[in-house]
Amino acid sequence: MQAWLCENPIGVDALTWKELPTPVPQAGQVLINIKAASLNFPDLLIVQNKYQMKPTLPFVPGSEYAGVIEAVGEGVTHLKPGQSVACLSGTGGFGTHTLAPAALCLPLPAGCSHEDGAAFIMTYATSHHALMDRAQLKPGETVLVLGAAGGVGTAAIQIAKAAGARVIAAASTDEKCALCMRLGADASINYTRQSLRDEIKKLTDAKGPDVVYDPVGGDFTEQAFRSIAWRGRYLVVGFASGPIPSLPLNLPLLKGASIVGVFWGDFAKREPAANAAMMRELAAWYGQGKIKPVIDRCMPMAELKAAYAHMGSRSVMGKLVMVN
Ligand SMILES: NC(=O)c1ccc[n+]([C@@H]2O[C@H](COP(=O)([O-])OP(=O)(O)OC[C@H]3O[C@@H](n4cnc5c(N)ncnc54)[C@H](OP(=O)(O)O)[C@@H]3O)[C@@H](O)[C@H]2O)c1
Structure with missing residues (x-):
């Protein structure tokens, strides 16, 4: 697999596109073949060491992404290989593959593209x-x-x-x-x-x-x-x-x-049942065409640094999405 690696959190310039071993999912995890990942504000802060969550180094940034499950770890029964999911796990999205906690993966509703799935959870759940x-x-x-x-x-x-x-x-x-x-x-x-x-x-x-x-x-x-x-x-x-x-x-x-x-992130952790009910309502609204992510543009994953620069220009409308 390949991914953008943050070995020294001093900013976007220090990120490097690296060949890494493709990991094997452990209990409760799934391996996702990433098709799309969106840029969120915390994705900038985290590579500058300015975000409240400080991942162990080195790490792959990319908080929110969507893709196809390639393998599932022990005990994962509600998801299976071949299924398309969206996930907001905080890191891991800016690459070709990632391990994700199965509990955080949401199966994409019928008709939902990977691009829409990658640009959905953070913004719609917050609003x-x-x-x-x-x-x-x-x-x-x-x-x-x-x-x-x-x-x-x-x-x-x-x-x-x-x-x-x-x-x-x-x-x-x-x-x-x-x-x-x-x-x-x-x-x-x-x-x-x-x-x-x-x-x-x-x-x-x-x-x-x-x-x-x-x-x-x-x-x-x-x-x-x-x-x-x-x-x-x-x-x-x-x-x-x-x-x-x-x-x-x-x-x-x-x-x-x-x-x-x-503070949606803490709401989701502290009140998981209420958050799950909200996500079901949002999925239904998406299916009814009431809501649809606004995607400024899709860019190849390899152009992540250019996407970060575009995000900093204040000219983005809706979301930027990186695609593999
Ligand atoms: N509380 C929560 O649970 C929660 C969850 C998600 C995000 N957030 C926060 O919400 C904020 C917006 O997130 P977002 O994803 O919507 O970001 P975004 O897509 O970049 O939008 C932010 C908007 O802020 C305006 N803005 C004003 N001054 C700016 C500046 N100096 N640089 C950049 N933008 C500026 C821009 O609109 P104009 O150019 O029209 O002024 C821009 O469209 C972030 O601070 C994020 O951390 C909070």
Whole structure:
């Protein structure tokens, strides 16, 4: 097998494409022939030694992937060779093969491509958990999505629409805003050239959004929070712009509003039954055509370094997927 190896976590430049022995699955494991792997934010942090999870060196990065099972280890009865699965195991995806814990593998629903499977779990699970569980989104409510053309943002638009909500998508370019409208957003705001607060006011008759989905952080957080509706729920999803913002606590008091933390990874570990039920609902929505991963482009696995550079350029819309 071949894989991108991280022997020294000092950044993308230090990754090397290496020939490695193809491993044999142990008890509870499966060997996957990887067909597609997507790039997620943590895939960059992990090779820079900046992610909370620090794998033993050397390791193969690539948190989320899909492929065909080639062999199963002892005790694995619910999966078999030849079956297509998606898996989010944290590492191992940027190569031709990997060992994965069988418990983390989800059989791909009928009609789901490996590319879609590799770009699904992290973004859709995060956005469903955020909107449906943490914010208790109701049909007819208005959701403001920041960074709406990104990975979790595009998933949030589709999930909010599937739930019967009205979506205002906010992003940094007209091209990104146009994509969000094609995905079903009811209105968009280009926050590079328009005032976020003024536009929200116009689009909500001064009432403000019931739910704000924020994976961006930085300067937009306080502006968006100041615009939120009475009894609004502000979802803290991530800080893609870098700085972690602070909020004056008089703001939630004045709006009777809630600041709601979202940590899908821990939700999945702490509440596995609820997470499994959510994944079943997402698979059903995929089958009904209500949601579909937005893939910016597919690139050959050997071009991983170029894909990382593209991810850092802030021009990606949806997800980047590496293919074998
Ligand atoms: N809480 C959780 O459970 C959870 C789960 C998954 C991901 N996350 C977090 O959510 C965040 C977004 O993840 P993602 O996969 O959607 O990332 P992404 O696809 O890169 O999208 C992030 C968006 O943030 C905006 N942005 C603003 N300033 C940026 C900058 N300086 N560099 C890059 N992007 C910038 C961009 O939109 P504009 O150009 O339109 O501003 C971009 O589309 C990350 O911080 C990630 O760690 C959290």
